[in-house]
Amino acid sequence: MRIYDHPILGGLREKRKVSIEVDGEIIEAYEGEPIAAALLAAGIRTFRHTLRENKPRGLFCAIGRCTDCVMTVDGIPNIRTCVTPVREGMRVETQVGLGKWRRI
Amino acid sequence: MDAELSVIGSGPAGLSAAIESAKYGVRVELIDENILPGGQLFKQIHKFFGSKKHYAGVRGYDIGWRLLREAEDAKVNIRLNTTVWGIFQSSNNRIGLFDQQRVFFSKPKRLVIATGATENPLSFPGSTLPGVMGAGAVQTMMNIHRVLPGRRVLMVGAGNVGLIVSYQLLQAGAEVAAVVEAMPKIGGYLVHALKLMRTGVPILTSHTVLEARGDKEVESAVIASLDKDCRIVKGSEKELDVDLVCLAVGLKPDAELCRMLGCGFTYVPFLGGRVPIHNEDMETTIPGVYVAGDVSGVEEASVAMEEGRLAGISVAESLGYISEGEAEKEKDEIKERLRDFRIGPFGSPRQEGKDKILTEYKRWFSNEGKRDS
Ligand SMILES: Cc1cc2nc3c(=O)[nH]c(=O)nc-3n(C[C@H](O)[C@H](O)[C@H](O)COP(=O)(O)OP(=O)(O)OC[C@H]3O[C@@H](n4cnc5c(N)ncnc54)[C@H](O)[C@@H]3O)c2cc1C
Numbered sequence A: 001m002r003i004y005d006h007p008i009l010g011g012l013r014e015k016r017k018v019s020i021e022v023d024g025e026i027i028e029a030y031e032g033e034p035i036a037a038a039l040l041a042a043g044i045r046t047f048r049h050t051l052r053e054n055k056p057r058g059l060f061c062a063i064g065r066c067t068d069c070v071m072t073v074d075g076i077p078n079i080r081t082c083v084t085p086v087r088e089g090m091r092v093e094t095q096v097g098l099g100k101w102r103r104i
Numbered sequence B: 001m002d003a004e005l006s007v008i009g010s011g012p013a014g015l016s017a018a019i020e021s022a023k024y025g026v027r028v029e030l031i032d033e034n035i036l037p038g039g040q041l042f043k044q045i046h047k048f049f050g051s052k053k054h055y056a057g058v059r060g061y062d063i064g065w066r067l068l069r070e071a072e073d074a075k076v077n078i079r080l081n082t083t084v085w086g087i088f089q090s091s092n093n094r095i096g097l098f099d100q101q102r103v104f105f106s107k108p109k110r111l112v113i114a115t116g117a118t119e120n121p122l123s124f125p126g127s128t129l130p131g132v133m134g135a136g137a138v139q140t141m142m143n144i145h146r147v148l149p150g151r152r153v154l155m156v157g158a159g160n161v162g163l164i165v166s167y168q169l170l171q172a173g174a175e176v177a178a179v180v181e182a183m184p185k186i187g188g189y190l191v192h193a194l195k196l197m198r199t200g201v202p203i204l205t206s207h208t209v210l211e212a213r214g215d216k217e218v219e220s221a222v223i224a225s226l227d228k229d230c231r232i233v234k235g236s237e238k239e240l241d242v243d244l245v246c247l248a249v250g251l252k253p254d255a256e257l258c259r260m261l262g263c264g265f266t267y268v269p270f271l272g273g274r275v276p277i278h279n280e281d282m283e284t285t286i287p288g289v290y291v292a293g294d295v296s297g298v299e300e301a302s303v304a305m306e307e308g309r310l311a312g313i314s315v316a317e318s319l320g321y322i323s324e325g326e327a328e329k330e331k332d333e334i335k336e337r338l339r340d341f342r343i344g345p346f347g348s349p350r351q352e353g354k355d356k357i358l359t360e361y362k363r364w365f366s367n368e369g370k371r372d373s
């Protein structure tokens, strides 16, 4: 959910819109925002599943400390989505366990 | 050419340290792993209070812009998107860096570690579900990136972060179902609590969260009241319809680099737990390595700036850019302002904590054998 109007911060300044692919679906994002922000804006809150118990995990610290938010990005697993900026055409995948490396 | 001083972390502490030392002519590099400088400042959209000299009435992000301009004027070299992953005492405090492309090293003469703090987690059934987040994390998402991670919120903790972030959630358009606080009293400043209470948000003291429920994500949360021995009062459980649980249960110093370096530590619960020992000039037990801000004990942004200045001047003095007498005068003024901060019911336990750290520093060098690290 984006915050368009804010009593202190004012209106949302539009940035350049780009498209990214999340588990095969195209979503719209602002260039340069953290991947996690784009996902939240699109209503996605589950980013990965744990190795042994397949439990869902999402954003926790949002400043790159806890690694709860890691996903596979452009074939590289364990990318902290809260501190990694969005680029046009990025491919983001829900990660299971430690993920797999894949060349794309 | 390597910088004479590397400052790690560009929050209020690191920025102030960099500005102050650069003003006296030190060649400074300011390193941060974030894409943006400023640390926690740009998410602090509330007005600071206290006295004029402590930036009262100014919002956190405006202080951030001021500091960035000053850093530019002082010709501080800011290197963003770069993580310091190691410091090596055996090779004269050489630091290892990674800028998302390559790993490299640098060998500054002095170091200021200003890496800030991390939020404490809290464990309960459901606490790992998506939708349970740190309150600071929510603050980052809504105030910097302008997205809301949920619509109806349970805030856990009525310290300053819990109170401020609850109010900011309302400003961002969310609903706050309740703030629960395990202690019988609100922990934060009364002004923040009153602001929130005027909007009708219940602040439930002697209450805690028992569980976050939901199949894949948070769909509700269970709270209960606590008796005077902090035991759950049977039958007081209540299920709240919320999709976000925010944890505001304290911060702890992010002092891993200090630990790696072998700095001495001591335990001060009121400053966030284990903190690196330092002297009045903010120098750690490793000569030439300084700390400032939350990493040296969790307080607040205004204190972080003063400590940063103190470290910056001390570095300039140790490198011969400023005479001892001149430095002493500047440092005394800062120390007085810091003492002003650390009075009253919220301040004096912090002053006691800092006094303990100074005592430990003296003990460290008089009695090398006694290591609490
Ligand atoms: C999420 C959060 C929200 C907060 N909200 C408030 C608030 O609303 N009001 C208030 O008074 N206080 C708040 N605080 C307390 C706050 O920590 C202080 O007010 C102040 O910002 C501390 O300043 P600092 O410079 O010590 O650290 P910070 O502002 O945290 O800055 C530390 C910087 O170091 C960088 N860093 C850390 N490790 C490395 C590394 N290895 N390599 C490179 N860079 C690194 C980080 O990216 C960060 O930019 C908050 C703290 C947190 C963690």
Ligand code: FES
Binding pocket: A058, A059, A060, A061, A062, A063, A064, A065, A066, A067, A068, A069, A070, A080, A081, A082, A083
């Ligand atoms: S949410 Fe903690 S590292 Fe991203």
